[in-house]
Amino acid sequence: MRIVTALIILLALASLPFWVSAYILAVLTVAYYFGVFAMAWDLLFGFAGEVNFGPTFLIGLGAYSAGLLDNHGVPVWLCVIAGALAAVIGGFVLALPALRLRGPYFGLITLVAVLVLQQVIVIFAGVTGGEIGLTINDVLSVDSGHNYWLALAFLVISGLILYSFSRSAAGLILQACGQDAIEAQALGFNVAKHKLAAFAVSALFSGLAGAMLVFYLGTASVDTVVDISVGVQIIIAAVLGGRRTIVGAAIGAVFLIVAGEILRPLGQLNTFVVSAIALVVILFFPDGLVGYLLRRGERA
Amino acid sequence: MRGLQILVDGFAISTLYALGAIGFSLIFGVSGVLNLAHGGIMVAAAVAAWYIAGPLGAGQYVGALAGVGCGIIAAFATYGLVVRPIQRSRAIPRDETEIFVLTATLLWGIMIQEAIAYFFTDSPITVRPLINGVVDIFGVRTPANEILTAAICWVSIGLLWLLVNRTRAGKTLLAASINPRGLTLLGFELSSVYLLVWAIYGVLAAIAGVLLAMFLGTSSNNIGVLTASAFSIVVLGGLGSVSGSLIAAYIIGYLETVTAYLISPTLRTIPSLLLLVLVVYLRPQGLFGRR
Secondary structure, three states: OHHHHHHHHHHHHHOHHHHOOHHHHHHHHHHHHHHHHHHHHHHHHHHOOOOOOOHHHHHHHHHHHHHHHHOOOOOHHHHHHHHHHHHHHHHHHHHHHHOOOOHHHHHHHHHHHHHHHHHHHHHOHHHHOOOOOEEOOOOOOOOHHHHHHHHHHHHHHHHHHHHHHHHOHHHHHHHHHHHOHHHHHHOOOOHHHHHHHHHHHHHHHHHHHHHHHHHHHOEEOHHHHOOHHHHHHHHHHHHHHOOOOOHHHHHHHHHHHHHHHHOHHHOOHHHHHHHHHHHHHHHHOOOHHHHHHHHHHHHO | OHHHHHHHHHHHHHHHHHHHHHHHHHHHHHHOOOOOOHHHHHHHHHHHHHHHHOOOOOOHHHHHHHHHHHHHHHHHHHHHHHHHHHHHOOOOOHHHHHHHHHHHHHHHHHHHHHHHHHHOOOOOEOOOOOOOOEEEEOOEEEEHHHHHHHHHHHHHHHHHHHHHHHOHHHHHHHHHHHOHHHHHHOOOOHHHHHHHHHHHHHHHHHHHHHHHHHHOOEOHHHHHHHHHHHHHHHHHHOOOOHHHHHHHHHHHHHHHHHHHHHHOHHHOOHHHHHHHHHHHHHOOOOOOOOO
């Protein structure tokens, strides 16, 4: 039953380019990439229990690596792969302290990682374009419909992979490591190996999505892929949708981007309203939208 | 000559960092809350001081006092509207309270930032100094207000020390940070202890915010950076250790000033960030942490 509903929703989403405007498609395309960011974050936070305040460290690495390579004439698909690889390396760099530190300390390291990346980009402005941003010569496609389908397909495939990973035996062990590392270790599981795997997978998808996003936008800038406020949006999206659900993170991201767009007439106040809504959800429905629905479903 | 300049300027900025970070550290020590709306409270106080002293024309003294008042209100609002509901919520699992407080205060900080930008201004503001004039310290021309700033900070820190170590209320705070359960068993109401600590926190953060806005100027866009710097100072010094925060503030303050003067102002924050990564990596409990 659930699968049928999901398929119908998917078909409806896939048919959107035939009957909605390019503007709506553009908003949703960005929202889908954000969905992948949020799902990758949920894997680390919800399952591995790592408070990662710097999802944009991984995303920014992927985005800028891809963008810089493209400026040197490397084909687009190779740039995207290189971006993903750069993010995975970044993921290992983050994972090293994560294996030693707990909670707030690791959170701070990730926050600092983002700040350092941001500073490096600004300092080497000659290569990276600094605060203005890096112009990218190639695009994925000029047609908004194609871009939309690409983003949707990417979201669905990433979602399937991340979801099945989280429900697999490895995902369950990961969850155990996140909740009680010592007990998981006592049961004979290799905590370090599972956490490293979680970081690698999360970084892979963050990097891929970051690289594809810059080829869609045609520019990589600190404000769109590195700034802490972008990371905060991703975290809000995942918590809003529901932690430990993967799917919820994607829904939360789409909701957040679309809501931000609908509230745009409010001008500067729109961020205020979106944050206020997110705060209310956190206070009153801590399981997030999907978590709340799931629990109601169980009760009924 | 330049060395002296660094010494003087670094002292003032470090003292401000210390005052800003101590409140943050105190809240964590007593109630285990990492308040990521910290920068928001500092800037809210600064903007109130600027608005009442400048556009409303009430003068800088009334403005500064009103700013501190506003900071206390903002601190209570943070506690009452955000932190307390999460701590009391039954739907949030105990072991996840921490991450919910982090996320919620982060959101709250963004709301403060956007509200200030919308209702007042998002361009940089400078609060008028309390006193004018320049003092010559061994050839370094220093604004008198910079000296007053450092003095106010140290008096506030001294008063805090007296409060915590010499009064009954302060000793309750200390006890709450060591063993809250034991305190409740002795018949103390924990929630009134928390109210007191948030009030103290509000005063400290507000004074730091107003003085910082006099010294360097501030803007609603600075909120994130202010929170991050308080967070890093507190972690560097050791979470929950007030004297650790004090020393860490001086390390960071001087490191930044030296970098800005001798290398380049654009690199100002880089060495302190690297130091932080190094310390947290080699000694996660911070330089003077308890655990």
